[in-house]
Amino acid sequence: MKSVDLTRIYNILFNEFGPQNWWPADTSFEVVVGAVLTQQTKWTNVERAIGQMQKKGLIDPENMAEADIREIEELVYCCGFYRQKAARLKQIAQHFSRRGENNIFSLPVNKMRKELLSLKGIGYETADSIILYAAEKPKFVIDAYTTRIMECMDVSGNYRQLQELFESEIPEDTGLYKEFHALIVEYAKKYCTKKRCTECLLKIRVSGAGENGY
Ligand code: SF4
Structure with a gap:
């Protein structure tokens, strides 16, 4: 090269x-949500969806894991691919809720990356954004x-x-x-x-x- x-x-x-x-977020789970929603859409749409989810208390793994999928779909509608994104967010929230955010973010970078990549809707760029901006560990x-x-x-x-x-x-x-x-x-x-x-x-x-x- x-x-x-x-x-x-x-x-x-x-x-x-x-x-x-960067990253403009109040919590590390908000970074996770933003990293999924930002796929194939403008950041202004992501901000809107996150603002709506905040009002409903859904920027939280436990709350989102238990939320009605139709409610999530409605809130992320402005980001496009809303059915797919809502389903993925719910699955990711369930995983974070089950595993515990701290248990995931305290893993060594390569193990954390492997775990994130095993989740539907998280590819290399999304996984590395979460590692860098949510877990605050070095991955470019x-x-x-x-x-x-x-x-x-x-x-x-x-x-x-x-x-x-x-x-x-x-x-x-x-x-x-x-x-x-x-x-x-x-x-x-x-x-x-x-x-x-x-x-x-x-x-x-x-x-x-x-x-x-x-
Ligand atoms: S502005 Fe961007 S696309 Fe254009 S030459 Fe520079 S780096 Fe390349």
């Missing part, structure tokens, strides 16, 4: 946007934006390959992983999705001299 100066990319993004302080999240930006830097790879690249090139630090992923998403929203490629900060500057530190 072609090498890329990830430190430089991080510094460019951080200088441009500053700290992102790769999403479509990261893949796209890396391709623009002439670096191609599948999920595992890109994750290994980030995890081997930057210090293993939960705060840094959180910030870096959030900055990538912010950049992609402001530049890539707006087709601002002619003024791309990364294309223009990544080939230049490196900057120090994180």
